[in-house]
Amino acid sequence: MYKAVISGMGMYVPEKVLTNHDLEKMVETNDEWITTRTGIKERRIASPEQATSDLAANAARQAMAKAGVKPEEIDMVIVATITPDYIFPATAALVQHKLGIPHAGTVDIEAACSGFLYALSMASAYVSSGMYKNVLVIGAETLSRIVDWTDRTTCILFGDGAGAAVVSRTEMTESSGFIGFSLGGDGSYADLLWIPAGGSKQPASHETISNRLHYMKMNGNATFKVAVRTMAEALESILKDHHIDSHEVKLIVPHQANLRIISAIAERLGVGEERVMVNLQKYGNTSSATIPMALCEAIEEGRVKKGDLVAMVAFGGGFTWGAALLRL
Numbered sequence: 001m002y003k004a005v006i007s008g009m010g011m012y013v014p015e016k017v018l019t020n021h022d023l024e025k026m027v028e029t030n031d032e033w034i035t036t037r038t039g040i041k042e043r044r045i046a047s048p049e050q051a052t053s054d055l056a057a058n059a060a061r062q063a064m065a066k067a068g069v070k071p072e073e074i075d076m077v078i079v080a081t082i083t084p085d086y087i088f089p090a091t092a093a094l095v096q097h098k099l100g101i102p103h104a105g106t107v108d109i110e111a112a113c114s115g116f117l118y119a120l121s122m123a124s125a126y127v128s129s130g131m132y133k134n135v136l137v138i139g140a141e142t143l144s145r146i147v148d149w150t151d152r153t154t155c156i157l158f159g160d161g162a163g164a165a166v167v168s169r170t171e172m173t174e175s176s177g178f179i180g181f182s183l184g185g186d187g188s189y190a191d192l193l194w195i196p197a198g199g200s201k202q203p204a205s206h207e208t209i210s211n212r213l214h215y216m217k218m219n220g221n222a223t224f225k226v227a228v229r230t231m232a233e234a235l236e237s238i239l240k241d242h243h244i245d246s247h248e249v250k251l252i253v254p255h256q257a258n259l260r261i262i263s264a265i266a267e268r269l270g271v272g273e274e275r276v277m278v279n280l281q282k283y284g285n286t287s288s289a290t291i292p293m294a295l296c297e298a299i300e301e302g303r304v305k306k307g308d309l310v311a312m313v314a315f316g317g318g319f320t321w322g323a324a325l326l327r328l
């Protein structure tokens, strides 16, 4: 058995910025409403020629450079996304090719906004079992392609971006590494946050297109309540399982969906703002990319350093949720 550590991280966001004021010209909304209800001020939008694999490859290049890991040293590529370039092949295969990674396994996983934590748990299991030495884990999304730009209740929330981590093998004696994961899901909530058509249940037809069923649909109020409860419970249970007091955690890195969700969780755990990473004002909700982007920025800003205990917590469509504890 080995320990699995994050040996390098990277992130990429497209250049185009879409502000709340820009949205005022597109739907019946205003900066004040969006800011007070969500905390979001602006988000990034991919250019027409950029697909999810392009964002993913840019973030991954940076993560591999930081880790000092060459393409031929990557054993597996896992991409978490709900906006793959195609239904198949997997976006991970396209990323592998773009990065010149020879012969690695490639797979996409889909757990919506919790996807990155699910992917990290798999990478950690591969590495700690001794099966692989270096696994490239990416959360990448071009949500601008599945957002209904005529629906003010959803289009104000989402953005495009990618974050990546190289998960590498280290010895059990090393203090750095993943401590544990706690993952959950409940499919009875499937139709509260989803894209109804385009899959095997409702394949694309003139009718599904004219009914706008290929866009994301969400019941915001119901989603909000379950998100707060399940994220807080996931964090509480992982801390309890590992006999860790919340005060020992240097930084909580939550999924960046809504500042009010994040504040409610922090309050429930009795953790002050200074120990909670927030960057959603700049990027909005980028689904599976929020956590790696937030952790990457936290490291770059010096908010956490080697030896610090970090707790990540996510929530997404499915519903899915999860928490992870990591000593950097």
Ligand SMILES: CC(C)(COP(=O)(O)OP(=O)(O)OC[C@H]1O[C@@H](n2cnc3c(N)ncnc32)[C@H](O)[C@@H]1OP(=O)(O)O)[C@@H](O)C(=O)NCCC(=O)NCCS
Binding pocket: 028, 029, 030, 033, 034, 037, 038, 113, 152, 153, 156, 218, 219, 220, 221, 223, 224, 227, 257, 258, 285, 315, 316, 317
């Ligand atoms: C979407 C969300 C921001 C809405 O905030 P809210 O406080 O619940 O607001 P409501 O949906 O109750 O809407 C309140 C009013 O604002 C209106 N409204 C909705 N979107 C608006 C917008 N963009 N601009 C202005 N007004 C808007 C509503 O129509 C409603 O008007 P009414 O009272 O006249 O009916 C919030 O529910 C949320 O963040 N939910 C979780 C979403 C999420 O995180 N999803 C992803 C999870 S991974």
